[in-house]
Amino acid sequence: MSSAKIEFRDLSKHYKDVLAVSNFSAQVQSGRVTGFLGPNGAGKSTALRCLLGLVTPTNGSALINGGGYSQLEDPIRKVGAVLDSRGFHPGLTAKQNLKVMASATDINFSRIDEVLELVDLAGTASKRTKGFSLGMKQRLSLAIAMLGDPEILILDEPANGLDPLGIVWLREFLQKLAGEGRTILVSSHQLAEMQNTVNDVLIINKGVLVARGSIKEICQGGSLEEAFLELTFKK
Amino acid sequence: MSQLLQSELRKLTYLRANWLLLLWSGLFAALGTVAPIMILNSDENRLSGGFSGTSTPEGINAVFANAASGYLFALILGILIMTNEYRHGTAVGTFLVTPKRSTVLLAKLMAASMAGLVVQLFSFLMAITSGFIALTFFEPHAPVAAELLFKVFRAAAISGLVLGIVGVGIGALIRNQIAAVTGAVIWTLIVEGLVVAFVDSIGKYLPAGAITGLVDVDFGKNDFNFSIDNYLTPGPATLVLLGYAALFSLIAMRTTLRRDLD
Ligand SMILES: Nc1ncnc2c1ncn2[C@@H]1O[C@H](COP(=O)(O)OP(=O)(O)O)[C@@H](O)[C@H]1O
Ligand SMILES: [Mg+2]
Numbered sequence: 001m002s003s004a005k006i007e008f009r010d011l012s013k014h015y016k017d018v019l020a021v022s023n024f025s026a027q028v029q030s031g032r033v034t035g036f037l038g039p040n041g042a043g044k045s046t047a048l049r050c051l052l053g054l055v056t057p058t059n060g061s062a063l064i065n066g067g068g069y070s071q072l073e074d075p076i077r078k079v080g081a082v083l084d085s086r087g088f089h090p091g092l093t094a095k096q097n098l099k100v101m102a103s104a105t106d107i108n109f110s111r112i113d114e115v116l117e118l119v120d121l122a123g124t125a126s127k128r129t130k131g132f133s134l135g136m137k138q139r140l141s142l143a144i145a146m147l148g149d150p151e152i153l154i155l156d157e158p159a160n161g162l163d164p165l166g167i168v169w170l171r172e173f174l175q176k177l178a179g180e181g182r183t184i185l186v187s188s189h190q191l192a193e194m195q196n197t198v199n200d201v202l203i204i205n206k207g208v209l210v211a212r213g214s215i216k217e218i219c220q221g222g223s224l225e226e227a228f229l230e231l232t233f234k235k
Numbered sequence: 236m237s238q239l240l241q242s243e244l245r246k247l248t249y250l251r252a253n254w255l256l257l258l259w260s261g262l263f264a265a266l267g268t269v270a271p272i273m274i275l276n277s278d279e280n281r282l283s284g285g286f287s288g289t290s291t292p293e294g295i296n297a298v299f300a301n302a303a304s305g306y307l308f309a310l311i312l313g314i315l316i317m318t319n320e321y322r323h324g325t326a327v328g329t330f331l332v333t334p335k336r337s338t339v340l341l342a343k344l345m346a347a348s349m350a351g352l353v354v355q356l357f358s359f360l361m362a363i364t365s366g367f368i369a370l371t372f373f374e375p376h377a378p379v380a381a382e383l384l385f386k387v388f389r390a391a392a393i394s395g396l397v398l399g400i401v402g403v404g405i406g407a408l409i410r411n412q413i414a415a416v417t418g419a420v421i422w423t424l425i426v427e428g429l430v431v432a433f434v435d436s437i438g439k440y441l442p443a444g445a446i447t448g449l450v451d452v453d454f455g456k457n458d459f460n461f462s463i464d465n466y467l468t469p470g471p472a473t474l475v476l477l478g479y480a481a482l483f484s485l486i487a488m489r490t491t492l493r494r495d496l497d
Contacts, residue, residue: 045497049496053334054331054496054497055497076332081331083327087324087325087327087328088328089246089250090323091250092250096249099245100249103245104241104329104332
């Protein structure tokens with residue numbers, strides 16, 4: 001048993017003739033923000049979906065606290081996730097979407113106002129989400145992820161579609177959560193915005209892990225972008 | 236389980252479109268009783284005598300048997316309950332909260348059967364009320380027996396419960412909302428109707444045929460050589476419908492439990 005909160009063990013996933021993730025092994029330490037970086041199609045989303053029990057691995061496993069996601073009791077109190085699919089109904093208001101989630105487990109409705117406040121959406125809580133901007137949708141996804149006050153957060157490209165102000169907001173938001181001792185695994189294909197956000201890095205390319213370490217080790221004084229290009233194109 | 240059911244019922248009641256669908260089911264079923272009253276009492280039918288008129292008990296039977304016809308909307312609602320999850324990507328959130336997919340499915344099947352029952356109770360009431368109002372324009376008419384209303388009510392309730400469940404199975408299998416709903420409407424309004432009317436040896440085992448058998452009333456003289464004797468009696472008809480519920484529950488489970496979600 002390791003102390004890792006999140007662990008990929010020889011994870012592989014084939015889709016027909018595509019090898020999306022290949023023998024991927026890595027650990028994510030607690031209390032840190034770990035960037036899961038790689039170009040589009042590298043296999044980030046697939047690996048995260050395996051971790052969340054949404055996709056069945058072809059081989060190997062992806063573990064949270066040493067077990068599979070579906071073995072967790074009341075999982076949204078332990079793990080919060082933001083995925084690239086929207087995850088909420090456009091015909092429902094922000095608050096109604098959260099109520100649907102909260103009532104499926106025993107989360108108190110007072111928590112809904114708290115998480116809406118947390119992501120600065122309290123003012124639009126009773127608006128249908130179909131009129132939401134991309135930034136508002138991303139923040140609502142974060143509110144859903146925070147509903148169970150989880151200690152582990154798994155975020156798939158949360159910065160996608162955000163404007164510069166939104167990205168600054170997200171960075172501060174994630175740093176605040178990490179400061180509270182939470183474990184955060186956040187994927188991205190945009191590196192510049194990750195440089196100042198993450199403590200550790202996992203770099204994946206064509207389904208294969210190409211580098212891992214602290215941001216200092218990986219960058220060695222240069223920018224994350226330079227290190228990334230070197231690592232992914234050398235292969 | 237009760238929490239999950241509550242969550243499913245919230246999804247149902249928060250959506251305006253579902254209330255609209257309920258309204259449509261009532262209008263559809265009301266048309267089902269009012270239209271035949273108009274047709275049976277038209278000069279054309281009175282002179283040619285093609286169908287038993289509303290002055291005969293069989294004519295009244297033919298009119299009020301249609302008060303169970305809202306089941307199409309129970310089917311559609313069941314399909315929506317399942318396909319909404321895929322159409323809007325909410326399946327991911329649903330299964331993250333409850334990774335045991337069979338439990339989620341069970342809650343959905345229960346919510347769909349409850350919704351189907353509500354649709355059928357509402358459309359039955361709408362159809363009966365409008366039927367009685369329409370009949371006042373064509374006095375005298377044969378009495379509307381309590382037994383007739385009971386039989387139709389029974390068929391409406393059972394078909395609502397069953398077709399809500401069938402809808403979840405179809406939605407889980409097809410996943411594409413537009414395709415599933417369009418397919419269900421074409422099947423119910425055209426294909427199934429034709430088979431039940433003209434090939435009753437097969438038709439009596441289809442859901443609409445079984446519902447007809449469950450309604451179990453004699454329609455008298457008609458231009459389609461329709462006779463209730465060609466259909467199942469209420470007991471076997473109920474079993475056939477429950478068989479469909481079981482089959483489509485199984486389909487919903489088998490197609491959802493291990494499928495990758497994106
Ligand atoms: N459901 C799927 N069916 C078939 N191929 C898929 C599916 N999901 C992902 N892939 C393929 O797997 C590879 C990795 O995709 P993905 O995990 O989405 O990468 P990333 O998130 O890093 O952009 C890509 O080649 C993609 O086309
Ligand atoms: Mg991705």
